[in-house]
Amino acid sequence: MMLARESLEKIDREIAKYPEGRKQSAVMEALAVAQDEKGFLSDEMIEFVAGLLGMAPISVREVVSFYAMYKHEAASSGKTRLTLCRSLPCRLSGADEIAETLKEKLGIDFGETTPDGRMTLVEGECMGACGDAPVALIDDKRMCCRLTREGVDALLREIG
Amino acid sequence: MAILGAIDPILTKDLDAGTSDVSDAWRCRAYVERGGYSALKKIISEKIPPARVIDELKKSALRGRGGAGFPTGLKWSFMPSDYDGDKYLICNSDEGEPGSFKDRDLLLLNPHAVIEGMVIGAYAMGVKRAYNYIHGEIPEACARFLEALDEARAAGFVGNDILGSGFCVEIFAHRGRGAYVCGEETAMLESLEGKKGQPRNKPPFPAASGLYGAPTTINNTETFAAVPFVVSMGADAYLAAGTPGNGGTKLFSVSGHVERPGNYEVPLGTPFGALLELAGGVRASRALKACIPGGTSAAVLPAEVMMNLTMDYDSISRAGSMLGSGAVIVLDETTCMVGALEAITYFYQRESCGQCSPCREGTRWMHRIVRRIENGEGRSGDLETLEDVARNISGRSICALGDAASAAVQGFLKHFRGEFAHHIERGQCLVPREVQREGCRLRERSSKATS
Numbered sequence: 317m318m319l320a321r322e323s324l325e326k327i328d329r330e331i332a333k334y335p336e337g338r339k340q341s342a343v344m345e346a347l348a349v350a351q352d353e354k355g356f357l358s359d360e361m362i363e364f365v366a367g368l369l370g371m372a373p374i375s376v377r378e379v380v381s382f383y384a385m386y387k388h389e390a391a392s393s394g395k396t397r398l399t400l401c402r403s404l405p406c407r408l409s410g411a412d413e414i415a416e417t418l419k420e421k422l423g424i425d426f427g428e429t430t431p432d433g434r435m436t437l438v439e440g441e442c443m444g445a446c447g448d449a450p451v452a453l454i455d456d457k458r459m460c461c462r463l464t465r466e467g468v469d470a471l472l473r474e475i476g
Numbered sequence: 477m478a479i480l481g482a483i484d485p486i487l488t489k490d491l492d493a494g495t496s497d498v499s500d501a502w503r504c505r506a507y508v509e510r511g512g513y514s515a516l517k518k519i520i521s522e523k524i525p526p527a528r529v530i531d532e533l534k535k536s537a538l539r540g541r542g543g544a545g546f547p548t549g550l551k552w553s554f555m556p557s558d559y560d561g562d563k564y565l566i567c568n569s570d571e572g573e574p575g576s577f578k579d580r581d582l583l584l585l586n587p588h589a590v591i592e593g594m595v596i597g598a599y600a601m602g603v604k605r606a607y608n609y610i611h612g613e614i615p616e617a618c619a620r621f622l623e624a625l626d627e628a629r630a631a632g633f634v635g636n637d638i639l640g641s642g643f644c645v646e647i648f649a650h651r652g653r654g655a656y657v658c659g660e661e662t663a664m665l666e667s668l669e670g671k672k673g674q675p676r677n678k679p680p681f682p683a684a685s686g687l688y689g690a691p692t693t694i695n696n697t698e699t700f701a702a703v704p705f706v707v708s709m710g711a712d713a714y715l716a717a718g719t720p721g722n723g724g725t726k727l728f729s730v731s732g733h734v735e736r737p738g739n740y741e742v743p744l745g746t747p748f749g750a751l752l753e754l755a756g757g758v759r760a761s762r763a764l765k766a767c768i769p770g771g772t773s774a775a776v777l778p779a780e781v782m783m784n785l786t787m788d789y790d791s792i793s794r795a796g797s798m799l800g801s802g803a804v805i806v807l808d809e810t811t812c813m814v815g816a817l818e819a820i821t822y823f824y825q826r827e828s829c830g831q832c833s834p835c836r837e838g839t840r841w842m843h844r845i846v847r848r849i850e851n852g853e854g855r856s857g858d859l860e861t862l863e864d865v866a867r868n869i870s871g872r873s874i875c876a877l878g879d880a881a882s883a884a885v886q887g888f889l890k891h892f893r894g895e896f897a898h899h900i901e902r903g904q905c906l907v908p909r910e911v912q913r914e915g916c917r918l919r920e921r922s923s924k925a926t927s
Contacts, residue, residue: 333648333650335562335605335688338669338670338688339670340669340670340671341650341668341669341670342670343670344650344651344652344653344667344670345650345651347653348651348653369670371670375670375671378671378672379670379671379672381672382655382672382673382829383612383652383653383654383655383672383673384653384654384655385612385653385654386653402819402822402823403574403772403819403823404574404575404732404768404772404805404816404819404820404823405574405575405731405732405737405805407815407816407819407916408731408732408733408805408807408811408816408915408916409731409732409737409916409918410916410917410918411916412913412916413913413916413917440613440654441572441574441656441823441826441827442572442573442574442575442576442656442823443572443611443613443614444571444572444576444577444579444580444611444613444614445577445580445613445614446574446575446576446577446729446731446732446737446803446805447480447577447581447729447730447731447737447738447739448577448737449731449737453613456612456613456615456654457615458615459613459614459615459616462918464918
């Protein structure tokens, strides 16, 4: 089986949110469920989700490549993904210095993964939380607010 | 997060009252104690006809809080009342405009106001199925909304036979996954249908052909949150809280170089200076240089213009910018305007969906030019090229993303052209880099300002 029963049940509940015959609407959440279980989306998984929802695999692939929060296996993906917001309000509150500090401490640039495969650093855009700038998202699940240079060490320890 | 301050609030009034624990103020019970769901109860018990609800909204001059400022009552009246098939209602919580962060707070702190507004909207437009499309980057707010939805369903405010009236509406959440353009209403419809979020041509407008080709209305989170208050206060009282043509209060998300970045609820028509003061003033008491009054899609305005404006749709529009979603980005004297525009153009070139060539290519060209000016590699003629590209994007794309990128560039060049020219001639900024960096450093959050 490509996905655990629990994940398949979650996807069924998602499908039920949409009208009869509109299973495709559940594709974004189905992909998220699959990514949560596996850590990334393989070509086989894309085919599998397409089959579940009665879609052409290419249509599912389009969704995966269009939305920033999906991790396709072709892209480098470390165990944890840290996405730092780079939009103007975060930059006005020091996001540039946080970016430099993170790159220095991890020894990688944006879009890269540490050699031990633990962390991928990603450049993100506005997360709708500029009052707490600068912000970063851990694995698209948890937001870190009001980051400071001094706080970067603690952050990396916590998620590393 | 919290609402950090307010002047005569409506949406966030008494948020910290009525419960022993402030962290429970979002709950259904606390909302009901504050008078929540009384608007829905009134409509049901007095059997107020849908058309009268819409008339009341029209009278209140409630305008869409997502950016365009379109009158809500008028939008609702576009939905066909004699249509037999399914109709849909969508709440747009896909807040991704740099500078805007009010929907996150509304969903966290007062989710039942959003839900009640959606139920009233569904009643007024004869809708049985509604979705809230929530920005993917705010998982906590989405979880809160879902929990509130369960409470509302259990209390009989959502679902079948609402308050024994026979009226039914089901509400669901749909999470975005990181695409700014999905905040555009037709891109959102595509996304809800399970496709990549590329905007549709208009017409047809969503009220004629929206989700699955059915009549659909899309409103912003804050707009829905305001609806119950319009109904319970009455249109006249709501209108009186703002200025003529700009009914009610508005949440302003104040970010950038201020002491206390955060959300503030003030009546429309409040002087900009008063809002700035509420946010603790400019960071470290430095001088204000400029302000982007409505998110990065709005044209930047210099301090001297901004300080003479009131925060409402008409005043900001007369000054050549727009109120947008109320995202006020404050830039102080340490700001390099070229660097600021570099961040903005970078955003648009990344977020362009790629459907229309002028936007896809133009946003990249604009960013490349601004970046080289910022890097001290600007060439003579760059500013003319930049203006030319901006002009040629404007009006030539399906949705407003291209227009927004263009307006941002034109605004910076209109008011700060000299600073760009200096960068090109000298290869460096008017503001020393260390000064810029110091300006961006956070300071300890000062204690709550009195107001």
